[in-house]
Amino acid sequence: MFSVVKPEAWLSGHSTLKSGRLLLVCHVSGFYPKPVWVMWMRDEQEQLGTKHEDPFPHADGTWYLRANLDVAAEDAAGLSCRVRHSSLGDQDIILYWGRRLSASLISLAVIVPLILLIVLMLLFKKRW
Incomplete structure (x- = not known):
């Protein structure tokens, strides 16, 4: 084992x-071994609606577990x-569901393409 x-x-x-x-x-x-802690979180707050299924054994002796959380679609970002x-020591696995985008990132995603479009238009205009 x-x-x-x-x-x-x-x-x-x-x-x-x-x-x-x-x-x-x-x-x-x-x-392996079987004891594992799995929780849906928002920031550092445990989401009390997390539902755990009983661990299910694999044929090789390892385990499988699911943790479910029913949420409003608009509340899913940031979980x-x-x-x-x-086996992980102090290095928990943390997986993020749809991170919230900051205002600066959204602004950057809008401004950069606009600047590129303006530059391309100016270059195109100079050639004709």
């Missing part, structure tokens, strides 16, 4: 039957899933 095996983690999500809601799923797989396991 293993001494410790690091988990792999990934996120998925889909719309629920309730309008405007998402079911976010944090998948954690391939870890993360945090995984703690003995």
Whole structure:
């Protein structure tokens, strides 16, 4: 048997039957030993609506677990899933669901293409 095996983690999500809601799923797989802590977070705050399924054994002796969170679609940005396991030491796995974009990043995404467009127009105009 293993001494410790690091988990792999990934996120998925889909719309629920309730309008405007998402079911976010944090998948954690391939870890050993069985004890693992998985939680949906916003900043450093645990999301109390996190629902954990019982760990499921893989044929190779490692484990799989899902942690689900049902949220309003507009509240999903800024959430993360945090995984703690003995194999990770102090290096938790943190996966982010749709980070919030800062105003400066949005401004940059608008201004840079506009500047490029103006430069291209000026270059094109000079050639004709």
